[in-house]
Amino acid sequence: MKKSENNVKKTEKLIEELGLKLEKQIEKNDNPFIEIPIRGSANVSFDEALQRIVLGDKKARRFLFNVSHARRFMQTLLVASYVKKDLLANDLTATIRDLYYAKKHTIPGTKEDTIDEQNESNLAIVDLEVALETFREMLHLRAEPKGRMAGKIIIEDRVRDKVDTIDLSKMGSGGWAIPSIVEQIEFKKSDVEFVLVAEKNAIFDRLNEDKYWEKNNCVLITTAGQAARGARRILQRLSEELKLPIYTLTDSDPYGWYIYSTMKYGSMALAHESERLGCPKMKFLGMSASDIEHYNLQKATIKAKEVDIKRALEIKNYSWFKQKRWQEEIDKFLEKKYKAELQALSSKNLQYISNTYIPEKIKNEDFLP
Amino acid sequence: MKKSENNVKKTEKLIEELGLKLEKQIEKNDNPFIEIPIRGSANVSFDEALQRIVLGDKKARRFLFNVSHARRFMQTLLVASYVKKDLLANDLTATIRDLYYAKKHTIPGTKEDTIDEQNESNLAIVDLEVALETFREMLHLRAEPKGRMAGKIIIEDRVRDKVDTIDLSKMGSGGWAIPSIVEQIEFKKSDVEFVLVAEKNAIFDRLNEDKYWEKNNCVLITTAGQAARGARRILQRLSEELKLPIYTLTDSDPYGWYIYSTMKYGSMALAHESERLGCPKMKFLGMSASDIEHYNLQKATIKAKEVDIKRALEIKNYSWFKQKRWQEEIDKFLEKKYKAELQALSSKNLQYISNTYIPEKIKNEDFLP
Numbered sequence: 063m064k065k066s067e068n069n070v071k072k073t074e075k076l077i078e079e080l081g082l083k084l085e086k087q088i089e090k091n092d093n094p095f096i097e098i099p100i101r102g103s104a105n106v107s108f109d110e111a112l113q114r115i116v117l118g119d120k121k122a123r124r125f126l127f128n129v130s131h132a133r134r135f136m137q138t139l140l141v142a143s144y145v146k147k148d149l150l151a152n153d154l155t156a157t158i159r160d161l162y163y164a165k166k167h168t169i170p171g172t173k174e175d176t177i178d179e180q181n182e183s184n185l186a187i188v189d190l191e192v193a194l195e196t197f198r199e200m201l202h203l204r205a206e207p208k209g210r211m212a213g214k215i216i217i218e219d220r221v222r223d224k225v226d227t228i229d230l231s232k233m234g235s236g237g238w239a240i241p242s243i244v245e246q247i248e249f250k251k252s253d254v255e256f257v258l259v260a261e262k263n264a265i266f267d268r269l270n271e272d273k274y275w276e277k278n279n280c281v282l283i284t285t286a287g288q289a290a291r292g293a294r295r296i297l298q299r300l301s302e303e304l305k306l307p308i309y310t311l312t313d314s315d316p317y318g319w320y321i322y323s324t325m326k327y328g329s330m331a332l333a334h335e336s337e338r339l340g341c342p343k344m345k346f347l348g349m350s351a352s353d354i355e356h357y358n359l360q361k362a363t364i365k366a367k368e369v370d371i372k373r374a375l376e377i378k379n380y381s382w383f384k385q386k387r388w389q390e391e392i393d394k395f396l397e398k399k400y401k402a403e404l405q406a407l408s409s410k411n412l413q414y415i416s417n418t419y420i421p422e423k424i425k426n427e428d429f430l431p
Numbered sequence: 432m433k434k435s436e437n438n439v440k441k442t443e444k445l446i447e448e449l450g451l452k453l454e455k456q457i458e459k460n461d462n463p464f465i466e467i468p469i470r471g472s473a474n475v476s477f478d479e480a481l482q483r484i485v486l487g488d489k490k491a492r493r494f495l496f497n498v499s500h501a502r503r504f505m506q507t508l509l510v511a512s513y514v515k516k517d518l519l520a521n522d523l524t525a526t527i528r529d530l531y532y533a534k535k536h537t538i539p540g541t542k543e544d545t546i547d548e549q550n551e552s553n554l555a556i557v558d559l560e561v562a563l564e565t566f567r568e569m570l571h572l573r574a575e576p577k578g579r580m581a582g583k584i585i586i587e588d589r590v591r592d593k594v595d596t597i598d599l600s601k602m603g604s605g606g607w608a609i610p611s612i613v614e615q616i617e618f619k620k621s622d623v624e625f626v627l628v629a630e631k632n633a634i635f636d637r638l639n640e641d642k643y644w645e646k647n648n649c650v651l652i653t654t655a656g657q658a659a660r661g662a663r664r665i666l667q668r669l670s671e672e673l674k675l676p677i678y679t680l681t682d683s684d685p686y687g688w689y690i691y692s693t694m695k696y697g698s699m700a701l702a703h704e705s706e707r708l709g710c711p712k713m714k715f716l717g718m719s720a721s722d723i724e725h726y727n728l729q730k731a732t733i734k735a736k737e738v739d740i741k742r743a744l745e746i747k748n749y750s751w752f753k754q755k756r757w758q759e760e761i762d763k764f765l766e767k768k769y770k771a772e773l774q775a776l777s778s779k780n781l782q783y784i785s786n787t788y789i790p791e792k793i794k795n796e797d798f799l800p
Contacts, residue, residue, distance in 0.1 A: 156637075156781055235588055237610075273591075362535075408525070
């Protein structure tokens with residue numbers, strides 16, 4: 063059986079079990095409830111051992127016969143019904159917006175709408191995810207896709223019954239667009255030693271044009287800014303399943319470093335997803351605050367703004383930035399008060415990043431944790 | 432000779448000619464100048480015959496020995512020199528940010544910087560483009576890439592000396608990522624009848640999952656919002672070179688309609704690029720304001736905001752929205768004061784857009800100009 067068929071069956075079973083549990087409660091004349099892990103900051107923490115931002119074990123019960131619970135209870139079941147009957151049963155995926163439009167209606171005989179704002183169905187979706195201990199993609203719900211990929215790797219991707227074999231070493235100057243859901247993807251053949259992630263499209267283009275991935279046997283990925291779920295998940299799968307080291311490139315500023323940390327450890331808002339979106343073995347290649355001095359880029363720096371300083375002070379306090387090396391880097395940023403883009407390396411020469419900076423950093427294992 | 436080698440030679444020649452002209456002026460002890468078409472709104476208009484927003488023929492001369500011209504004169508030549516010696520000579524491309532970092536330096540013996548802010552080099556780049564009557568991609572300057580593509584078409588893309596043959600019918604759920612520069616792409620084999628452009632990633636994903644392009648012999652493109660230069664140019668090439676009809680899908684609101692008009696006619700800001708980025712034969716498939724009534728989507732509409740009304744009144748006045756059909760649509764929007772997303776069709780059923788809405792509109796040739 064194909065992996066993705068398996069996934070559909072697994073999720074269908076989870077929803078069925080939830081339904082059966084509710085049915086039993088109703089038969090016993092109990093007040094039906096769904097048990098949902100709490101997602102507020104009081105139940106979120108950084109797990110040192112797992113190297114991940116995680117959800118604690120506090121749970122809340124949402125009852126049908128409770129004036130303040132009933133509406134959300136109904137919405138959660140509407141989501142479950144849409145996922146099972148409309149999506150999984152037909153092997154279709156949809157966006158959370160589609161779901162909103164599909165399930166929003168006026169309840170017959172009343173003036174009450176099932177859903178007023180999309181925010182309500184969005185929250186009900188996350189409720190269902192955590193209640194079932196599953197994740198959005200297993201519910202066949204898509205997010206906005208972002209990111210591109212190229213490298214010496216052949217993958218198999220499936221669109222319903224159509225299976226495509228895609229050679230990512232033959233994607234020209236564009237690359238392969240990473241989809242929102244990557245659960246169905248299978249890594250068929252790879253001849254690579256590591257994965258290089260660039261926060262920016264411009265760096266992907268530079269490295270692709272310089273054939274960096276061809277010369278250095280790697281997979282090249284750009285997240286095109288803050289990483290989307292599909293890009294994060296495929297990075298994790300490359301790390302866990304193919305045991306490939308992952309090195310990350312962002313600009314030298316608190317926002318870039320935070321983008322890195324989200325890919326590595328997860329985020330507070332999606333703490334319940336860190337297990338499948340986090341990438342704890344990821345390493346930070348650059349650009350660090352020390353790199354600016356080491357590579358003599360002072361003239362190509364940008365003066366830090368108030369908001370950069372404020373962000374640096376915030377991330378300095380996050381548990382997952384507490385390692386000595388990161389504290390030193392953040393302190394250096396706060397002392398020098400300048401930031402630098404990766405493109406600052408172009409002030410030396412256009413191919414310096416491909417021919418000198420990255421190879422040197424990798425050879426010397428000059429990474430941050 | 433390959434098309435792209437040809438392009439390099441052509442641009443090198445244009446820059447050389449500019450240099451020779453200046454050299455002659457210097458030898459004659461004239462005040463050297465560059466003649467640059469004016470880009471302000473006074474020199475921009477809508478050309479009815481060409482169906483394009485165009486630059487007029489007003490030109491300005493920029494002199495070396497003129498206190499208010501000298502700095503920009505120098506910057507324009509810095510750009511020309513970088514493009515010729517660093518990029519074209521090595522068959523490399525760069526971003527406008529790279530160029531900024533590469534050419535920004537303190538002039539020896541002075542405290543004067545060649546470039547203070549990137550905005551200065553950006554303006555100098557456009558000056559050079561219009562002075563040479565060429566365009567950014569011919570100068571080997573990349574923009575931020577955006578958009579994805581799939582369909583029954585085989586293309587050839589080139590990264591320096593590496594040529595990839597890419598079958599866009601085998602791109603799985605992701606699609607091929609459209610690069611920033613598409614001049615080097617060759618359409619090798621196509622078995623398609625038209626091109627369908629969706630403004631939104633979500634619609635691309637829906638149509639790709641429903642195998643719309645496979646069943647209907649078309650190329651499917653998403654611009655993922657306002658279309659990037661690469662996406663616009665490839666649309667034009669599909670229209671002009673392969674003579675394919677292009678049908679466009681956006682949300683039913685003034686912003687969506689404006690995105691369509693930019694792809695079709697060009698924009699005021701890039702009037703000098705309409706000739707190569709515009710797509711005058713493009714047609715608007717939907718969603719129109721009339722569609723909302725015709726498809727009974729009133730319940731899935733969104734109330735128009737102040738800013739939407741304002742935008743509608745603006746575009747109503749644009750010459751390229753003056754056709755009767757568009758005026759009626761904008762009036763309907765102003766009367767009903769609601770807008771609708773393409774996903775509103777999901778309130779019927781998820782595949783309604785693929786199975787009913789689009790096929791019906793195409794069959795009935797229910798397009799807007």
